[in-house]
Amino acid sequence: MARMFPPDVPPRYPSQGEIEVFRQLRDDPGTADWVVLHSLFLAEPGRRAAGEVDFVVIIPGVGIVCLEVKGCSADHLRRENGLWFYGPGDSGDPRGPFRQATDAMHALRRRVLDAQPKFRNVLFAAGVVFPYAPFSETSVEWSDWQVIDSKALRKERLGTLVKAVADATRRHLSSLPNAPRLSGSGPTADECREMRDLLRGDFEVPIDVRARARSLEDELARYTAEQFFALDGMAENARTVFVGPAGTGKTLLALEAAKRSHAEGRRVLLICFNRLLGAWLEEGTKALKPGVSAGTLHRQMLTRSGLSQPPQGAGVDFWDTELPAIACERILSGLLPESDYLYDELIVDEAQDLLRPDYLDFLDISLRDGWGGGRWRMFGDFEKQAIYGASTLNLAEFLTRWAPGTPRFALRENCRNTPLTVSWVHYLAGLNPPYSRTRRPDDHVHPEIQFYKTSAEQSELLRATIERLQGSGLRARDIVILSKRGEGSCAATLAAGSWAARLAPLVRPKEDRVGYSTVHAFKGLEAPAIVITDLDSIEGDEAQALFYVAITRALQRLHILAHESVRGEFARILLGGGSNS
Secondary structure, three states: EEEOOOOOOOOOOOOHHHHHHHHHHOOHHOOOEEEEEEEEOOOOOOOOOOEEEEEEOOOOOOOOEEEEOOOOOOOOOOOOOOEEEEEOOOOOOOOOHHHHHHHHHHHHHHHHHHHHHHHHHHOOEEEEEEEEEOOOOOOOOOOOOHHHHHHHHOOOOOOHHHHHHHHHHHHHHHHOOOOOOOOOOOOHHHHHHHHHHHHHOOOOOOOHHHHHHHHHHHHHHHHHHHHHHHHHOOOOOOOEEOOOOOOOHHHHHHHHHHHHHHHHOOEEEEEEOOOHHHHHHHHHOHHHHOEEEEHHHHHHHHHHHHHOOOOOOOOOOHHHHHHHHHHHHHHHHOOOOOHHHOEEEEEEHHHHHOOHHHHHHHHHHHEEEEEHHEEEEEEEEOOOOOOOOOOOOEEEEEEHHHHOOEEEEOOOOOOOOOOOHHHHHHHHHOOOOOOOOEOOOOOOOOOOOEOOOOHHHHHHHHHHHHHHHHOOOOOOOOOOOOEOOOOOHHHHHHHHOOOOOOOEOOOOOOOOEEEEHHHHOOOOOOEEEEEEEEEEOOHHHHHHHHHHHOOOOOEEEEEEEEEEOOHHHHHHHHHHHOOOO
16 A cells, blocks of 8 residues: 555545545555655746645655646546636637646655755656546557556556656657656665655644644633623623633633623722732723722721721631621711712622622722612632632622622623643532533643642742743743732742742732732632642632632643642542532
């Protein structure tokens, strides 16, 4: 069997004649050491395009034969008024198959010799195959030995007939005055492979990850914009809870809801829990000020409390209880004009982190007509992302007490992660029920996990991972390192030592440095490349929730550095059919 490139004819290939020639060349025992290129396109800069060679047959010890295939029936093959017609409805071809084959052969020879002059003595020949038609016509425009028709194919194998075209071409060229000097033995087996590599060599081009990252924002915006039907569908409702797991576009929907409300003339408060997300929302609504106020709930309460900054050493009790009480008291005392605290619409992102009575009471008096009669939109993942421990109520308890009858809208299509990352979310992070659909196409890049035994080993793995990611084209700002730890994380340790010039905490971002953060602080955000460090468990509700939040931040690349002890946890979850938490 000949070595065919490509090895098969594509499904539904339009030319049945080429399929037949492909099969006969491939299956002929006499072509065992031949190299055959099917459908080779020839682009010639500065010259008229030679088009496509149906088959380039490279025969060791003989030469190269270019075949043009005309798979027409005898009823429709004709030449009339100088035009060739190959089938019903054909508009006519003035060049004809023999001219096509010869032009393609000369173009091929030029390209080969331009690249490798050493092949100048190799024989190049051209022939035409009519697999379904007998062809006995003669003309000064072709030679009889260039024809392989259906009658010849009934008598001889195709390989024998192709070699006969080459041999007849060699005799013809040898009879010409000033005949070209041809090699008597033709190309060797190694030269045949070299010529194949020259004409249709294998290659692998690394993906430009940086270019992919640049286009990713537009891609994600497009997928999320297609989710705007959720806002459209619930527009007639004054109050709606949008529920969905990570990656379903909730934050961008919240931002769009704020823009739409502002366009309709309402004064809008857009809030969330964590500081990095609050800064991102504020930046995204900067052009809408003062009509839209965006940021964290705690900053909003601090402003209304009259405090310029929190007391020194302020702890959890201050933020969760004392600050909401001070802010509420100041509003209710009438010390603030309505224009300072009252909004026409409230939009809450990552709402699962804000369901505690102290916070809800403050928001109730900040919204015109309150939770029960006002206009608001709430976006949250009430299944897996309540990792702060700030909320003391679930969604049902909140709605029963503050806004009974509020409709919910479920978002289940993942717009952020690739399918391979989504599979980790399903099986390892315990998302149940799973996403209904993954919008991103599969880039076939698997999440990568590496195991370490010591802190020093993890530090070396982190350095190598960052080097690889930046070597692939990603900028420092495209990479984010996440850990459940703060100051004691692997990244923080490196930043305090030899890598101080290459790493920076995300609370103080720098364009030329890779950012690092806790998983908690980065919730609601995303990055082209996520590196998770210090992973010592994925079992149990808290560990699994953190793992879920961390891996769903990745847009393109996901790298995990886990302690050796986690290897067994991965195995237990996978062998058990995935986590059901």
